[in-house]
Amino acid sequence: MQNILILGANGRIACFAEQDLLAKTNYQLIYFLRNSSRLTIQNPNREQVIEGDATKVSDLERALVGVDIVYANLAGKDIVQQAQAIVQAMQKQGIRRIYWVSSLGIYDEVPGAFGVWNNQTLDGYLQPYAKAAAIIEAAPLDSTIIRPAWLTNQNEVNYEITHKNEPFKGTEVSRKTVGVVISELIQNPQKAINDSLGINKPNTDGDKPAWY
Numbered sequence: 001m002q003n004i005l006i007l008g009a010n011g012r013i014a015c016f017a018e019q020d021l022l023a024k025t026n027y028q029l030i031y032f033l034r035n036s037s038r039l040t041i042q043n044p045n046r047e048q049v050i051e052g053d054a055t056k057v058s059d060l061e062r063a064l065v066g067v068d069i070v071y072a073n074l075a076g077k078d079i080v081q082q083a084q085a086i087v088q089a090m091q092k093q094g095i096r097r098i099y100w101v102s103s104l105g106i107y108d109e110v111p112g113a114f115g116v117w118n119n120q121t122l123d124g125y126l127q128p129y130a131k132a133a134a135i136i137e138a139a140p141l142d143s144t145i146i147r148p149a150w151l152t153n154q155n156e157v158n159y160e161i162t163h164k165n166e167p168f169k170g171t172e173v174s175r176k177t178v179g180v181v182i183s184e185l186i187q188n189p190q191k192a193i194n195d196s197l198g199i200n201k202p203n204t205d206g207d208k209p210a211w212y
């Protein structure tokens with residue numbers, strides 16, 4: 001049995017991953033978030049809530065006690081401070097395995113006209129996301145960076161994966177897909193160590209996501 005700490009546990013992708021982990025494993029899930037009243041607990045024997053801020057090392061250290069795997073589903077302008085605090089707290093508590101949700105485009109790996117559009121549209125967002133991912137990758141941790149395409153709320157699981165140093169494929173992917181992929185990765189923690197996975201829906205290549 002594993003203890004999984006989910007940072008940003010009320011995030012939309014995180015909620016899909018949590019449902020999948022509850023259904024397919026017997027793992028204990030520890031939900032870390034700023035406002036615990038937002039979450040509904042279904043199984044108090046397996047779900048625990050800790051209020052905290054991911055920029056605060058002391059909050060993180062408290063939450064990391066007894067944890068095997070960290071899954072960070074975070075966002076925000078202070079994403080770099082969050083990455084720094086998480087690395088510091090994990091090292092202090094001697095925990096190595098982390099899944100870090102980032103974004104397509106952090107390595108300028110999106111090819112063609114879509115890549116140009118993506119860089120322009122995400123200017124100001126991609127830079128801190130790239131820096132935060134680089135902090136996680138450079139840390140003495142066993143990390144997997146997750147780079148979703150543009151997110152949809154489609155009720156589907158349909159994906160293909162690209163790896164670091166490969167051109168990104170497609171334009172979109174559903175949050176449900178990303179949550180299920182992360183759940184599967186957490187169930188196979190020896191896989192994709194120190195890798196960075198692009199996730200997209202097949203056959204969605206284009207100059208922009210379809211809804212733009």
Ligand SMILES: NC(=O)c1ccc[n+]([C@@H]2O[C@H](COP(=O)([O-])OP(=O)(O)OC[C@H]3O[C@@H](n4cnc5c(N)ncnc54)[C@H](OP(=O)(O)O)[C@@H]3O)[C@@H](O)[C@H]2O)c1
Pocket residue numbers: 007008009010011012013014032033034035052053054055073074075076082101102103104147148149150151152175
């Ligand atoms: N939109 C896209 O097309 C797209 C594409 C690729 C990647 N992404 C990225 O993928 C990631 C996950 O997506 P998502 O839809 O699951 O995002 P989301 O629903 O916005 O979840 C992010 C979570 O981070 C939490 N958070 C932010 N700062 C925090 C802090 N200091 N301490 C604790 N929690 C904090 C938020 O909590 P609060 O509720 O307390 O604010 C929120 O629940 C995001 O970083 C997003 O930018 C987005």
